[in-house]
Amino acid sequence: MSTxxxxxxxxxxxxxxxxxxxxxxxxxxxxxxxMAILQPVIWMGLFGKAMNLGNMFSxxxxxxxxxxxxxxxxxxxxxxxxxxxxxxxxSQMLGNLGPNIMQNIFGVKDYFSYMSVGMISFIVLFTxxxxxxxxxxxxxxxxxNKVLSTPVSRGAIILxxxxxxxxxxxxxxxxxxALAVVFGLQVSSTFSLLNILGLYAAVFxxxxxxxxxxxxxALRSTKWETQMAIVNLINLPLMFASNTFFPISQMPDWIxxxxxxxxxxxxxxxxxxxxxxxxxxSALIVDFAFLGVFAAVFSVIxxxxxxRYLTK
Amino acid sequence: xxxxxxxxVEKPKEINMSEEIIKAEGLTKVFNKHLTAVDHVNFSVKHxxxxxxxxxxxxxxxxxxxxxxxxxxxTEGKASVLDFDIAKQNNDVRNVIGVVPQEYTADDDLTGLxxxxxxxxxxxxxxxxxxxxxxxLLKLVELTDFRDKKVATYSGGMRRxxxxxxxxxxxxxxxxxxxxxxxxxxxxxxxxxxxIRRLKEEFGMTLxxxxxxxxxxxxxxxxxxxxxxxxxxxxxxxxxxxxxxGGDVITLSVKDDPDVTDLIRAVGNVKEVKxxxxxxxxxxxxxxxxxxxxxxxxxxxxxxVTKLMLTExxxxxxxxxxxxxxxxxxxxxxxxSRTQRMTMRRARA
Numbered sequence: 001m002s003t004x005x006x007x008x009x010x011x012x013x014x015x016x017x018x019x020x021x022x023x024x025x026x027x028x029x030x031x032x033x034x035m036a037i038l039q040p041v042i043w044m045g046l047f048g049k050a051m052n053l054g055n056m057f058s059x060x061x062x063x064x065x066x067x068x069x070x071x072x073x074x075x076x077x078x079x080x081x082x083x084x085x086x087x088x089x090x091s092q093m094l095g096n097l098g099p100n101i102m103q104n105i106f107g108v109k110d111y112f113s114y115m116s117v118g119m120i121s122f123i124v125l126f127t128x129x130x131x132x133x134x135x136x137x138x139x140x141x142x143x144x145n146k147v148l149s150t151p152v153s154r155g156a157i158i159l160x161x162x163x164x165x166x167x168x169x170x171x172x173x174x175x176x177x178a179l180a181v182v183f184g185l186q187v188s189s190t191f192s193l194l195n196i197l198g199l200y201a202a203v204f205x206x207x208x209x210x211x212x213x214x215x216x217x218a219l220r221s222t223k224w225e226t227q228m229a230i231v232n233l234i235n236l237p238l239m240f241a242s243n244t245f246f247p248i249s250q251m252p253d254w255i256x257x258x259x260x261x262x263x264x265x266x267x268x269x270x271x272x273x274x275x276x277x278x279x280x281x282s283a284l285i286v287d288f289a290f291l292g293v294f295a296a297v298f299s300v301i302x303x304x305x306x307x308r309y310l311t312k
Numbered sequence: 313x314x315x316x317x318x319x320x321v322e323k324p325k326e327i328n329m330s331e332e333i334i335k336a337e338g339l340t341k342v343f344n345k346h347l348t349a350v351d352h353v354n355f356s357v358k359h360x361x362x363x364x365x366x367x368x369x370x371x372x373x374x375x376x377x378x379x380x381x382x383x384x385x386x387t388e389g390k391a392s393v394l395d396f397d398i399a400k401q402n403n404d405v406r407n408v409i410g411v412v413p414q415e416y417t418a419d420d421d422l423t424g425l426x427x428x429x430x431x432x433x434x435x436x437x438x439x440x441x442x443x444x445x446x447x448x449l450l451k452l453v454e455l456t457d458f459r460d461k462k463v464a465t466y467s468g469g470m471r472r473x474x475x476x477x478x479x480x481x482x483x484x485x486x487x488x489x490x491x492x493x494x495x496x497x498x499x500x501x502x503x504x505x506x507x508i509r510r511l512k513e514e515f516g517m518t519l520x521x522x523x524x525x526x527x528x529x530x531x532x533x534x535x536x537x538x539x540x541x542x543x544x545x546x547x548x549x550x551x552x553x554x555x556x557x558g559g560d561v562i563t564l565s566v567k568d569d570p571d572v573t574d575l576i577r578a579v580g581n582v583k584e585v586k587x588x589x590x591x592x593x594x595x596x597x598x599x600x601x602x603x604x605x606x607x608x609x610x611x612x613x614x615x616x617v618t619k620l621m622l623t624e625x626x627x628x629x630x631x632x633x634x635x636x637x638x639x640x641x642x643x644x645x646x647x648x649s650r651t652q653r654m655t656m657r658r659a660r661a
Contacts, residue, residue, distance in 0.1 A: 013433070013436040014433070014434055014436075016433075017430060017433030017434055018434075020430075020433075021419065021422065021430050024421075024422060024426065025419070025421045025422070028421055028422075029421070141415070141417065141420075142413055142414075142415030142416065142417040143417050143418075143419060145383060145413055145415070145417065146411065146413060146417040146431075146478070147434060148382075148383050149381045149382065149383060149406060149409075149411040149413075150406055150431070150434040150435055150482075151403050151406040151407050151434075151435060151436070152434045
């Protein structure tokens with residue numbers, strides 16, 4: 001046995017060391033940190049507030065003349081001659097339909113509440129997509145080779161990046177959630193502070209799964225351009241073929257088919273169940289089961305590939 | 313050297329000085345099924361020596377070192393480091409070696425100290441021990457004043473020293489250095505040589521290094537293997553290699569120009585004497601010893617030596633002898649070696 005390194009490191013000792021490195025790098029770049037906070041704020045402003053779907057149905061948008069004259073046979077029982085209807089009363093009646101439509105389609109009365117939760121999924125997707133980039137840079141700058149020449153477990157290298165992406169995404173999720181509450185997110189009556197923990201768990205699971213996928217794609221790559229191309233190709237399709245911005249039920253069948261296997265849909269659904277919707281336990285269980293399986297399968301694949309491909 | 317720095321690098325205890333601690337037999341690496349970077353090399357490194365791989369860029373030096381430090385799996389053949397098989401017991405190998413790679417691998421965004429502590433973490437060294445060792449090592453490589461500065465602000469020489477410190481954090485038995493002075497100016501290079509010599513002399517560490525600088529191999533290495541096109545051409549101490557060329561050249565002039573050819577030829581170690589334009593060109597082994605003997609022999613017969621010059625063959629001549637081309641030529645010219653190097657880098661990456 002060797003005597004010179006007396007510390008016989010455990011299989012997983014490197015995970016925290018490498019995660020710490022990445023977090024330090026992240027915290028040392030105030031501009032990147034600021035961007036990471038600003039980005040969701042801008043998106044929430046643009047999508048959540050600008051696309052004010054709920055307001056489309058409000059009475060002020062339904063302009064009807066003060067008095068509407070209709071033929072008498074439109075009412076039951078039919079009447080002879082014409083009848084007059086008060087426009088003000090009608091527009092108020094139609095205005096009340098708006099929130100009902102919102103409630104039926106989106107599950108909430110205002111689009112902002114619906115969308116700002118989706119925003120968390122959006123940030124998770126974007127943060128994890130770039131986790132693959134960092135392994136490409138580590139390879140190019142030689143850092144990866146140094147790590148590989150130490151007794152750190154090969155799996156720890158990929159896991160540290162997974163955890164790093166997850167912690168960053170969870171940090172951003174916290175900020176979005178806090179800002180959303182400030183800007184008028186309306187939580188449902190089933191919401192409790194305990195639900196926040198559930199939300200973090202869901203975010204973590206998706207992060208683990210997604211960043212494993214993108215890291216596995218980047219394992220052999222020496223070109224960050226390739227990574228960029230992959231990210232650019234699939235980020236928006238993945239985003240819009242999900243329930244992040246719009247309910248799946250209103251989509252054509254073929255998009256629904258994609259959205260139903262898209263893990264983003266399950267994260268968004270779980271988070272809405274936990275915050276803005278009336279909690280439906282069975283739906284939540286399905287969401288967590290899907291996210292859990294997704295995370296387990298892809299992190300195992302990622303670790304297996306890193307054992308296989310990091311040494312040539 | 314102070315006591316605390318002494319403790320930084322563990323002195324070997326039970327190891328016999330002549331023990332071969334790196335052994336390679338038929339070690340081969342083929343990239344992409346046709347590019348043979350290392351071709352059945354055999355060598356061994358003895359305990360406590362500085363062993364150098366000398367050869368032009370693209371000769372297979374880095375590939376060999378990467379196999380020994382377990383970054384690459386050999387296509388064929390085997391090698392062991394401290395009796396650990398590099399393919400089967402790679403984690404044991406990683407535990408006992410230190411690596412100073414060719415590139416600057418330290419993280420630009422972290423400080424020098426943070427980088428060393430990160431290296432320590434990677435070896436699973438407990439925090440307190442790591443902190444003590446880092447401070448000692450930073451002192452050893454004279455970076456104490458810069459330890460809290462971001463590595464991005466370091467000069468090339470400072471980065472190289474930081475790499476050296478990182479490579480020593482686990483108190484390795486063997487330190488692998490891949491082109492340790494590549495791209496450094498002469499002054500920094502000399503300083504780096506001194507650090508390397510200290511590791512050997514004061515701590516009895518074994519060092520395996522690659523270089524394409526002849527001066528470096530000549531002045532630093534106890535034994536050198538000249539490698540070209542993936543094959544080891546010759547192995548030996550720099551002196552042996554130079555000696556095998558047939559010895560040094562002594563050029564001397566004698567007052568009044570008498571014919572003393574036979575007199576000189578009679579001196580031990582002299583192999584060949586030629587009289588050229590009033591001076592003698594003597595080919596002799598161990599010129600530095602032979603030259604005084606020649607002077608002494610001539611003085612005894614009443615001849616006065618007016619001029620003397622001793623030329624020792626350099627490793628460049630050794631290289632020329634064995635490969636048929638000058639290392640400097642291959643180094644300085646040519647697109648072809650550069651292209652080959654790029655190919656190798658891509659294949660390795």
